[in-house]
Amino acid sequence: MFKNPGTKWPIIIALSIAGIIAACVVTIKVALNNPVQMSDYGMQNYHSYDANVNDIINAKIAFDQKYSVAFVSQGISEKGTVIAYEVTDKEGKSINDAKVDVVLTRPDNTDFNIELANPSVENGKYTFNAVDLPKAGRWDILAKISVGNDQRYYNLKADTRNANTFEF
DSSP states (O other): OOGGGGGGGHHHHHHHHHHHHHHHHHHHHHHHOOOOOOOOOOGGGGHHHTTTHHHHHHHHHHHHHHHHEEEOOOOSSSSSSSOOEEEEEETSHHHHEEEEEEEEEEOOOGOEEEOOOOOOOETTTTEHHHHOOOOOOOOEEEEEEEEEEEEEEEEEEETTTOOTOOEO
């Protein structure tokens, strides 16, 4: 095909440049079709979390010295998930004046976030109304529990397909 060996190099270089441009176009197209989801670990964006991580850790230590929190739900399912936490002091006395904020979120996509508010409180047990999850699979249960000036974040990982799958 090439009688003169000097003529094949310009063609190879041109094909290489075209291949690189095509790879760049494909990379940009894939990135636009699959946007990056911002992390909401600690119920805030990661910039805030990183900027205040020492304060968050110190607040967690101070909270754990005074209070105990237990996740008392039976698990999560697609239909009728009930989230409940029990808050007690270190002597085992129920705490009924805590503020408990909960968000159910997918670890890969924040579009399905479900914020839970206004739990019923009975003997230190904070129970939220039942919710239906829009999708099966893994869910993160993010909670911020505040008692007075003390606060702590909890992150649980659960799966609707297996009720025994929990990661604290």
